[in-house]
């Protein structure tokens with residue numbers, strides 16, 4: 001595990017008015033889904049790849065290989081040779097979902113309707129996260145046979161069987177649960193209706209529609225008709241845009257260091273953009289260029305005129321905002337340190353169930369760098385100021401990629417040395433994070449020690 005040390009140098013190498021240009025890693029949510037849907041097709045699916053794959057994506061890829069799917073990794077693309085709904089093989093051992101909640105939950109739906117038994121396991125962090133609320137829905141409403149361990153977590157034993165149609169009301173807005181149920185129903189050739197309290201990200205629905213599956217989407221509900229197979233040409237190309245949740249860290253870096261930044265080809269799916277809308281409302285000049293659509297997903301360049309930011313205003317996040325910006329909350333908490341006055345994030349108790357308890361983890365780390373922050377049962381209250389200078393500190397990432405990345409961004413403005421042990425955890429979603437952060441012309445030096 002490498003340690004990252006971020007040291008203030010007092011001078012910036014570049015002019016802040018020039019615009020740095022970066023590309024963030026490909027969207028992790030979309031990547032998991034296309035690998036799985038490609039495996040479920042009966043075609044050869046070519047997926048474009050840019051740079052190193054994140055470890056979460058590799059986890060899903062390896063799980064599919066374990067299930068008998070042939071996947072070729074070439075320099076600029078991955079080729080998945082679809083096996084159809086019933087072409088998966090019983091794995092010879094438990095499938096390790098590593099740190100990836102999306103892998104575990106999406107596979108739970110897929111495996112619930114296979115004709116064999118399988119077991120899902122995960123690392124220490126994933127093994128603490130809730131699996132029972134999804135397993136209960138699949139069991140009680142679709143007729144699945146899934147057994148979680150006593151505290152409702154991994155390991156999970158799945159005895160695959162044919163499932164039946166259902167109309168499901170989700171207790172919380174969750175794209176992972178919604179997608180898992182869609183996959184379970186799809187694999188069992190059955191119709192399904194799912195409603196959520198508010199709309200979560202809709203990549204699965206968009207991807208299914210782009211592959212010819214009859215999915216009707218209303219704001220907070222999805223209706224999928226029974227389908228025998230995915231009818232798409234072979235070979236079929238899928239282009240994955242940059243990850244807007246990774247982009248969020250660089251946007252905050254650009255705002256607080258007042259530098260200009262262009263993030264190329266980033267996903268602009270409206271269900272992921274609440275964070276950026278909020279920033280615009282707080283006075284950040286942020287706009288999009290070269291907007292296009294590929295495989296049903298919007299993407300384009302995101303431009304932030306950080307050098308024009310003055311008097312950053314505080315913000316209030318309410319329950320209904322949370323599903324569309326929950327992964328960006330650690331970055332938002334850092335931004336709040338530099339906004340004049342009190343920012344409040346409420347209705348975010350789901351954050352306690354992520355790779356770490358992100359409410360506790362952010363409160364702890366904001367305090368470590370001298371920030372004023374109070375823990376709420378369902379969020380955070382942060383009192384910031386436009387001229388806030390974080391102090392040097394040793395960060396605790398809680399082995400959570402988004403906590404490590406958020407605190408590295410805050411460190412760009414620090415008056416002292418900021419050290420992040422276990423910093424390679426960022427490769428869960430963003431293997432080149434520190435190289436990219438180093439290309440922002442801030443007055444800090446980023447060094448890695450093994």
Ligand code: S3P
Pocket residue numbers: 028029030102173174175176177179200201326327350
């Ligand atoms: C994800 C959905 C979100 C998000 C997670 C990825 C997905 O979780 O926090 O990082 O790819 O479906 P929820 O299922 O809680 O919405």
